[in-house]
Amino acid sequence: MRCRRCGTSIHRRKPESIARTWAFLIAAAILYLPANLLPIMLTSTLLEQRSDTILSGVAALWRDGAWDIAIIVFVASVVVPILKIGVIALLLWSVQSGARWRRSERTRLYRIVEFVGHWSMLDVFVVALLVGLVHFRSFADVQPGPGAVAFAAVVVLTMLASMSFDPRLIWDVPAKNLPPAPKS
Amino acid sequence: MAVQTGDDSKPELVICEHCDSVYQRSPLPAGAVARCLQCGAELYRNRRVDLDTMLALTVTSMIVMAIANAYPVVWMDLGGQSRSVTLWGAVLSSYDAGVGLVAVVSAACIFLMPLLQIAVLIYVLVPLRAGRVPQYFASAMHALRRMQPWSMVEVFLLGILVSAVKLAADAAISPGIGLWGFALLTYLLTLITSYDLHELWDLAAEEQS
Incomplete structure (x- = not known):
């Protein structure tokens, strides 16, 4: 069946929502390890050579006294990805176990995750900028690390996961005192 | 729906x-x-869609987009040398340094998606303003909706700020014209994407009937 106005095929729910969301989410969770353990950036200067992971980059900002920026990066790069993976897993689990509790709050959680998700790309763009900017022969040079690739993949995968989740599934389990709704 | x-x-x-x-x-x-x-x-x-205003903002975005991409976003002075970086400099350096995904994601989310959003919106708005429904209207509208989450100019703007702070401890950092371009582009894109696209569907349906 197709929409009379815009011609899109009409689905009762996003097709294969649960299976697709789990697939993206599990892939994101696996890549989350290299994204955090491997360096995202390698800096060499006359004085030192250092490699930074996402967390050590936040710590360096904090030590330099830029605590406000450190908090922003920490939220975007650490809190948001963990929150996203955790919340989407919780939503999937609650839908699959037929949970009836706090539907509107769970729907709201979904919206929060959708809204903040793309801010995690912050560190990826910072790596790209620094790699493009810092080439001062022997004085200072910045090279990207493999962690940046894994991290970019994590952000893309969590975005795909939240896009393939259908929040209407939260509302599909009928309330106890109502007659069951027709199965989709 | x-x-x-x-x-x-x-x-x-x-x-x-x-x-x-x-x-x-x-x-x-x-x-x-x-x-x-x-x-x-x-x-x-x-939010009544005023086609004139919306088109004006969209065309302005296109011009600002060109400026933002053509000029460096940050300048850095170190040891008597001065270097700057544009968005494309960052994308190409990342690609050359072997992190292709970083380059592709940056190019797609900061350049390609916003550019397509603006171009498709102009493609839809110009005929609607003249009282016609453009060919492929439905596909264009679907594309607009799909592209929205992948358009990340505002995140890049914050990325420029974070990069500048990271470097400020060791080098002299100054903003480039591109930075102001991306700041203005963030504002303009927020304005034009806050319109309810359903209004355009309604307008198109009125034209067709």
Whole structure:
């Protein structure tokens, strides 16, 4: 069946929502390890050579006294990805176990995750900028690390996961005192 | 989703996209937003699309986009040398340094998606303003909706700030014209993407009937 106005095929729910969301989410969770353990950036200067992971980059900002920026990066790069993976897993689990509790709050959680998700790309763009900017022969040079690739993949995968989740599934389990709704 | 019940161009019923509740559409005061009573999702808003304003903002975005991409976003002075970076410098350096995904994601989310958003919007708005519905209108509108989450100019703007702070301890950092370009582009894109696209569907339906 197709929409009379815009011609899109009409689905009762996003097709294969649960299976697709789990697939993206599990892939994101696996890549989350290299994204955090491997360096995202390698800096060499006359004085030192250092490699930074996402967390050590936040710590360096904090030590330099830029605590406000450190908090922003920490939220975007650490809190948001963990929150996203955790919340989407919780939503999937609650839908699959037929949970009836706090539907509107769970729907709201979904919206929060959708809204903040793309801010995690912050560190990826910072790596790209620094790699493009810092080439001062022997004085200072910045090279990207493999962690940046894994991290970019994590952000893309969590975005795909939240896009393939259908929040209407939260509302599909009928309330106890109502007659069951027709199965989709 | 909106349900067409008669031959009227304006749908009478609105279905919440997050929980499937069905509502009768009722007029809103200007600037108001209708939210779902059950789950709180936004249903529709009364932001009358003024095609002239919207087109003007979109064309301005296109010009600002060109400026933002053509000029360096940051300058850095170290040891008597001065270097700057543009968005494309950052993308190409990342690619050459072997992190292809970083380069592709940056190019797609900061350049390609915003550019397509602006171009497709101009493609839709110019004929609508002249009282015609453009060919491939439906596909264009779907594309606009799909591209929205991947457009990340505002995140890049914050990225420039973070990069500058990271470097400020060891080098002299100064903003480039591109930085102001991306700041203005963030503002303009926020304005033009805050319009309710359903209004354009309604306009197109009026033209076709």
